[in-house]
Amino acid sequence: MKRHNGLSRVHSTTAGVAALAAVATLATGCGGGADAAGKPSPAPTASGAPASGTPSAPAGGDGTASVPAAVWHKWGLKPLPAPPAPPADKPVKLTAHGPVPVFAHIPTHQKVVFVTLDDGQEKDPKFIAMMRELRIPVTMFLMNDAIKSDYGYFKPLQALGNHIQNHTLHHPAMNTIPLARQTEEVCGDQKILTKQYGTAPLLFRPPYGAYDTATKAAVNACGPRAIVWWRESMQITNMQYQAPDKKLRPGDIILAHFRGPSELKGTTMTEMFANLIRRIEEQGFTVARLEDYVAAPS
Numbered sequence: 560m561k562r563h564n565g566l567s568r569v570h571s572t573t574a575g576v577a578a579l580a581a582v583a584t585l586a587t588g589c590g591g592g593a594d595a596a597g598k599p600s601p602a603p604t605a606s607g608a609p610a611s612g613t614p615s616a617p618a619g620g621d622g623t624a625s626v627p628a629a630v631w632h633k634w635g636l637k638p639l640p641a642p643p644a645p646p647a648d649k650p651v652k653l654t655a656h657g658p659v660p661v662f663a664h665i666p667t668h669q670k671v672v673f674v675t676l677d678d679g680q681e682k683d684p685k686f687i688a689m690m691r692e693l694r695i696p697v698t699m700f701l702m703n704d705a706i707k708s709d710y711g712y713f714k715p716l717q718a719l720g721n722h723i724q725n726h727t728l729h730h731p732a733m734n735t736i737p738l739a740r741q742t743e744e745v746c747g748d749q750k751i752l753t754k755q756y757g758t759a760p761l762l763f764r765p766p767y768g769a770y771d772t773a774t775k776a777a778v779n780a781c782g783p784r785a786i787v788w789w790r791e792s793m794q795i796t797n798m799q800y801q802a803p804d805k806k807l808r809p810g811d812i813i814l815a816h817f818r819g820p821s822e823l824k825g826t827t828m829t830e831m832f833a834n835l836i837r838r839i840e841e842q843g844f845t846v847a848r849l850e851d852y853v854a855a856p857s
């Protein structure tokens with residue numbers, strides 16, 4: 560399998576001021592704060608009007624509230640507060656047709672953040688055990704090259720209520736390839752994920768965060784109804800923040816990855832994830848499920 564390392568690819572094509580601006584986020588590899596064409600990707604804004612739609616039933620129930628303190632302690636953690644019930648009127652509403660929105664946070668006043676896990680390279684059985692015990696909601700943006708050796712690894716995580724979303728077949732910088740190839744990347748992953756996991760992804764995350772107007776057209780043609788960016792990206796012990804004050808804000812979407820010791824300087828996936836939860840807990844936030852705040856097209 561081709562080694563998945565966004566750092567060199569993005570960095571080599573980034574220039575000038577954009578490179579300086581991008582240095583901090585480029586260290587995330589998969590993530591990256593600039594697109595590969597050398598200009599920062601536009602800061603996405605949340606979409607979806609506050610609205611007047613039909614209230615839907617809260618879809619919470621991920622069960623963190625019932626996890627005993629001793630179980631948190633076993634993983635070296637303090638208990639996260641139980642997540643509040645998600646708003647009955649979901650703050651982001653997706654439509655079946657028309658341009659796909661891009662968002663990096665969810666408009667909410669609740670002290671919740673959303674954890675996304677990208678690619679799928681590392682398949683540590685201990686992480687499944689951790690998620691079974693802690694019931695922390697995560698959203699998985701899976702890239703076929705990273706997961707095709709073992710699609711089954713992600714099924715226990717899905718069975719816990721976690722959603723699987725689209726992250727391309729081969730992890731290209733989408734804004735460097737033509738529409739036809741972008742469409743192959745999105746539709747190809749969509750088809751495989753739907754077949755393997757029994758449900759069609761609703762959301763798409765572009766590798767390195769890089770996208771252009773053709774990406775939106777490709778996503779629109781292939782099924783996902785929104786492009787999801789992020790506000791923070793998890794490293795090994797700390798997050799990189801886009802906000803200068805380096806603080807979480809309600810509704811922030813956090814980028815993390817399925818990574819193991821070879822990519823984390825010896826740190827395991829579960830240790831990295833525990834560090835992430837500590838950073839969230841110590842700022843007084845808890846983790847909610849992204850899809851509970853996003854209304855799929857009716």
Ligand SMILES: [Zn+2]
Pocket residue numbers: 589590677678702726730766767
């Ligand atoms: Zn990625």
